[in-house]
Amino acid sequence: MHVVTFTRSTPDTAAKVWVDAGGAVSWGDVATVVNPWDEYSLEETIAIAKSGGGKSTVIAIGADLHNDALKHSLAMGINAAIRVEEVGADSHDSLVWSALAAGAIQKLGDVDLVIFGKESIDVATDQHSMQLARRMGWTLLSFVSAIVDLDTAAGRIKVERTFEQGKQLVSAPLPAVISVLKGINEPRYPNFLGIRKAAKARIPVWTAADLGVELPASATSVLRYFNPPPRAVSNEIIAGEGVDDKVETLATRLFEEKVL
Amino acid sequence: MTVFVWIESFAGRALPSSWEALGAANALASELGCAVTAIVFGENAQAIAAEAAGYGARGAFICSDASLKEYRPETYAALLSQLVAERKPKAVLAIASNLGRELLACAAGDTGNGLISDVIALRLDGENIIGARPAYAGKVLMEMRASTQTTFATLRARAFPSAAAVEGIAPMIQPVSTVDAPAAISSLVEGFALESGTVNLTDAAIIVSGGRGMANNPRSAPDGLKGEAAAIWKAKDGFANTLTPLAETLGAALGASRAAVDAGYIPYAHQVGQTGKVVSPDLYIACGISGAIQHQAGMRNSKIIVAINKDTQAPIFKLARYGIVGDLYEVVPALTAALRRRLG
Numbered sequence: 001m002h003v004v005t006f007t008r009s010t011p012d013t014a015a016k017v018w019v020d021a022g023g024a025v026s027w028g029d030v031a032t033v034v035n036p037w038d039e040y041s042l043e044e045t046i047a048i049a050k051s052g053g054g055k056s057t058v059i060a061i062g063a064d065l066h067n068d069a070l071k072h073s074l075a076m077g078i079n080a081a082i083r084v085e086e087v088g089a090d091s092h093d094s095l096v097w098s099a100l101a102a103g104a105i106q107k108l109g110d111v112d113l114v115i116f117g118k119e120s121i122d123v124a125t126d127q128h129s130m131q132l133a134r135r136m137g138w139t140l141l142s143f144v145s146a147i148v149d150l151d152t153a154a155g156r157i158k159v160e161r162t163f164e165q166g167k168q169l170v171s172a173p174l175p176a177v178i179s180v181l182k183g184i185n186e187p188r189y190p191n192f193l194g195i196r197k198a199a200k201a202r203i204p205v206w207t208a209a210d211l212g213v214e215l216p217a218s219a220t221s222v223l224r225y226f227n228p229p230p231r232a233v234s235n236e237i238i239a240g241e242g243v244d245d246k247v248e249t250l251a252t253r254l255f256e257e258k259v260l
Numbered sequence: 261m262t263v264f265v266w267i268e269s270f271a272g273r274a275l276p277s278s279w280e281a282l283g284a285a286n287a288l289a290s291e292l293g294c295a296v297t298a299i300v301f302g303e304n305a306q307a308i309a310a311e312a313a314g315y316g317a318r319g320a321f322i323c324s325d326a327s328l329k330e331y332r333p334e335t336y337a338a339l340l341s342q343l344v345a346e347r348k349p350k351a352v353l354a355i356a357s358n359l360g361r362e363l364l365a366c367a368a369g370d371t372g373n374g375l376i377s378d379v380i381a382l383r384l385d386g387e388n389i390i391g392a393r394p395a396y397a398g399k400v401l402m403e404m405r406a407s408t409q410t411t412f413a414t415l416r417a418r419a420f421p422s423a424a425a426v427e428g429i430a431p432m433i434q435p436v437s438t439v440d441a442p443a444a445i446s447s448l449v450e451g452f453a454l455e456s457g458t459v460n461l462t463d464a465a466i467i468v469s470g471g472r473g474m475a476n477n478p479r480s481a482p483d484g485l486k487g488e489a490a491a492i493w494k495a496k497d498g499f500a501n502t503l504t505p506l507a508e509t510l511g512a513a514l515g516a517s518r519a520a521v522d523a524g525y526i527p528y529a530h531q532v533g534q535t536g537k538v539v540s541p542d543l544y545i546a547c548g549i550s551g552a553i554q555h556q557a558g559m560r561n562s563k564i565i566v567a568i569n570k571d572t573q574a575p576i577f578k579l580a581r582y583g584i585v586g587d588l589y590e591v592v593p594a595l596t597a598a599l600r601r602r603l604g
């Protein structure tokens with residue numbers, strides 16, 4: 001069983017992020033973290049590979065900023081990491097991205113299952129996992145809240161998918177592409193040994209030529225980033241004699257605001 | 261030229277938020293000088309298409325084949341992609357629900373078109389459709405465009421007004437056939453469990469949320485429960501018997517902070533924030549929530565925020581239009597009673 005997961009670095013969720021005078025997005029010198037949604041996909045990948053005597057690989061596509069996420073993945077216990085970088089390619093565009101990702105999966109050759117996190121917490125393009133699945137012609141199972149059964153001998157997976165209306169139980173043949181939700185597991189923390197091993201790891205970089213893929217033209221472009229207009233809230237701490245008095249005032253305000 | 265809009269439905273009924281997508285499609289189509297075509301798959305497609313016509317769709321492609329009874333990306337995307345390839349719509353819109361995100365991403369990939377997700381505003385610049393969307397948890401906004409023939413866009417719920425009812429349009433409803441023979445479909449839907457009792461957070465007009473403060477319930481836990489277990493009991497009791505009555509009085513959905521979810525007070529489906537749901541109700545009442553940046557990321561765009569917290573220094577008060585400093589276990593029952601009297 002070869003399980004592959006994709007991840008990348010994102011700015012810490014507590015970081016201040018703004019658009020600078022040059023129109024670029026900045027978060028100063030705050031460190032990046034592994035995309036928080038991917039803690040669950042990494043954990044799931046490690047657990048499945050371990051339990052089935054299989055192996056796990058993590059792939060990031062883009063600049064060396066993503067080495068941090070790859071090292072974190074290795075420290076957690078993923079077996080091997082690869083970075084794909086095609087200088088000059090717009091790998092933020094998901095069609096270009098999925099061409100590179102599919103090329104990497106094909107080069108690995110023996111992949112049974114690909115696991116993604118739900119989305120990138122920073123730009124949430126919401127399409128990477130789906131478009132990789134479609135390009136590979138593999139079954140897509142997004143929003144997985146539980147893997148109910150993974151039968152490698154029969155080559156089938158059964159999962160519970162959660163969406164707004166409820167939980168859908170679906171089975172499909174392998175190879176498949178899934179994305180997992182928070183709550184599917186308890187992500188482990190990297191231990192000291194893992195961190196030491198990861199620090200020493202050398203991460204190979206593959207280019208489009210290595211993968212033998214022809215890149216499509218980028219389908220989307222960012223026209224501009226801008227700072228949201230400041231939210232003009234006036235704060236009113238409701239004053240009053242006691243609780244009953246305060247809640248009456250609040251109720252009156254809410255009717256005046258026409259939200260009730 | 262036309263604009264496609266996917267009318268998401270469940271068990272034979274259109275989701276109310278689909279009319280927001282139709283509203284956005286109508287606005288875009290009228291600027292482009294073209295008509296809107298509804299895409300309706302699954303049970304009851306004919307009746308849903310007729311309903312869409314009542315909100316301005318001029319045409320519809322429908323398919324009620326048994327293989328589409330339950331949503332699956334495989335079957336739904338195959339058919340949508342085929343329609344897009346044949347009809348070359350100027351745009352394909354849907355609400356950014358989980359399924360809308362998945363379906364449009366698949367069809368955009370299949371047809372080699374660009375997708376802009378989670379759009380909060382659409383505009384035309386000459387021939388180009390431009391979508392504005394939040395990034396970095398709403399700390400930054402961005403404008404994007406697709407350079408492809410068709411622009412796919414998923415729209416954030418409650419960001420676009422619902423389509424207005426129109427009269428006298430006889431829609432052109434065209435049944436279409438599925439793409440795949442049943443034998444070619446690899447995934448098998450084996451069951452479905454309805455989400456019980458909870459209102460859909462992303463569609464809710466009012467949300468009442470609880471945080472870690474829910475554990476400070478003055479009721480005592482049953483004998484034998486200590487420490488963590490007692491806290492969980494108290495918080496659950498608070499969600500059920502203190503927050504739920506307020507939510508029911510207001511017809512509100514129940515939300516929660518991650519701290520409350522991670523401590524086991526309430527299921528993850530209720531989590532609001534950067535790793536939960538992003539919501540924008542008219543009214544958000546935060547009870548015993550400090551207002552961490554990751555929580556704010558999920559509720560900052562609520563129209564009116566009310567904070568109930570015993571700590572005057574809690575960051576939530578900076579965001580709140582109205583605040584009450586006090587113990588939520590005193591304030592919330594009193595507020596519920598006051599609102600009940602007024603709402604009758």
Ligand SMILES: Cc1cc2nc3c(=O)[nH]c(=O)nc-3n(C[C@H](O)[C@H](O)[C@H](O)COP(=O)(O)OP(=O)(O)OC[C@H]3O[C@@H](n4cnc5c(N)ncnc54)[C@H](O)[C@@H]3O)c2cc1C
Pocket residue numbers: 013036470471472473474476477516517518519520531532533534535536537547548549550551552553554555558568569570571574586587588589
């Ligand atoms: C990667 C990442 C992602 C995250 N994603 C999310 C997310 O999606 N959503 C989210 O919410 N958080 C998220 N967090 C966690 C976030 O940082 C905070 O830890 C969390 O929001 C705190 O929850 P809280 O406000 O309920 O708890 P606390 O910060 O502990 O606040 C509890 C509040 O309750 C008040 N209180 C206590 N008792 C009472 C009482 N009896 N009456 C009134 N007030 C009382 C206290 O004064 C305090 O202000 C994330 C964190 C990280 C690192």
Ligand SMILES: Nc1ncnc2c1ncn2[C@@H]1O[C@H](COP(=O)(O)O)[C@@H](O)[C@H]1O
Pocket residue numbers: 006007008035037038041059060061062091116117118119120123124125126127128129
């Ligand atoms: N450049 C990238 N390299 C590797 N994984 C990525 C990259 N971009 C997005 N992903 C992963 O794809 C999933 C969905 O992201 P998105 O489609 O951007 O919301 C997440 O698990 C991300 O970590």
